[in-house]
Amino acid sequence: MNIDVTEFRLREGDEVDLGLWATNVKPLCKSKKAYRKVLEDQVEQLSDQQRMLYASNRHALLVVFQAMDTAGKDGAIRHVMSGVNPQGCQVFSFAHPSARELQHDFLWRTTRDLPERGRIGIFNRSYYEEVLIVRVHSSILQSESIPDLPSNESVWHGRFRSIVDLERHLHANGTRIVKVFLHLSKEEQRKRLLARIDEPDKNWKFSVADIAERKFWDAYMQAYGHALGATSTTDSPWFIVPADDKDNARLIVSQIVLDALEGLKLSYPVVTAARRQELKAIRKQLAK
Template identity: 50%
Template sequence: MTADFTPNPLSHRTIVPPGQKIDLQDYDPADTGKFESKESAQVKLAAGILQLAEYQNILYAQNKFSVLIIFQAMDAAGKDSTIKHVMSGINPQGCQVFSFTSPSTEELDHDYLWRIHKSVPERGRIGIFNRSYYEEALIVRVHPELLAAQSLPHLDLKQIWPQRFQEINDFERYLTSNGTVIIKFFLHVSKQEQKRRFLGRINEPEKHWKFSVQDIQERAYWDDYQAAYTDIFNHTSTAVAPWYIIPADRKWFTRLTVADIICNRLQQMDLAYPQISDEQRSQLAIAKKALEQED
């Protein structure tokens, strides 16, 4: 690899240890690790973006694995800008981004993973989910009245969430065993920083389009969402698909840490350019000779 990028030690502290119980309150949204300045982090991020592009080239050429990157967060945590900056060096032909909003009538007539499975990246490609199937154990849990629209044949509010955790774990295990590497990020923003960003959207005309009254309505459920996320992490951070809780009060640090973790995970994969056969090598030699003999 030509990019000068070394792992950031904080990435090892952001992982939710599989099989262990954590409390989201123990994670500091304003943590910036060893970096004292935005400038030093930006230099590191630039190197990470270059390395990520190199890994993507090999992933695409090999056409053996795929990578699914999931972003979950409270509103205004910076999902869109993180995707934009970290993936800025990626070849668009090898990357797909899906945003999952409220399910359509057709989607509600299927199981909740139906629309998700259709969007899983093909081999050789990177897929990004801006929100994901975890909404079915998050917003639906905070607002259980939404379950009525799903017309479930059996509904037991005491059992549905453990059941969905198990279904999600089984789904991720299935994808992993078929060559999809899953990287799950929660961008952890503080309630105070969310307030500051909401006010920025209101006070700056060029950001008005980002603001929705529903954002304020959902903010009233902050504690419920924090509890729901904690439960998700404690039940779905597994060895094959662990969660990473990323400090999100400083966007420059969020982007660096996300890039670091993606590069580390890609580095751990068995990525290599395809090897050609002896017959293909002979054909290359013939083609080369023919080109060199042209006037």
């Protein structure tokens, strides 16, 4: 199954009202068995593409995940990347900045963890937190010790510009970026939070902080809308993925990543005639 993900891709320049974007769509598979088969096929294709990415050593892929709490970032990463060689893939999660990180510009801490050529890097939350949670909780901005702090709106426009410039630079130097916003409804989040309380094996996932942040839902939706609209570009697009159905979301995310790798038109390095002769000579020695 080849899933058409164009309906989830945000076009450059579009304004975003997340209330108009679906959090659920018709199931892509008729059964759990069919879902597992499609995901298995996608994972196998991803594994093949990742090997060629590593072997060719010319490009890197950065996948950015952003979402509200309980939207399924961890599960999507775990299922979609299950067949990828760990040597060629790194996952980084970004929580509240440390004291050391606050002494640098807002892009510094994530820039250190960008993927090398030949590898896939996954950001579970990212530099976008600096135009999301920091925008919702403006007191955080004061702790960043920014000199000559400009007016509120110009701060975000400046950061959007810095982000777009960074992503344009990375693209020009071989790093392809796909950005996934897992779009969860407030009602579905409520159900998942209750499940974390009611089901013992999910108790460890529950955090009182999630309840506190839920109170700012509308502010987050507005902040996400501004950020997605200002930073989705032709080269580094945002995908707004309906996340109320976890199986659907995982298949869509898997297809997005697969499309990005296939778009690189990867192949294994071509062996020169001289190298082939060298290999033949070595083989003769080993065959003795």
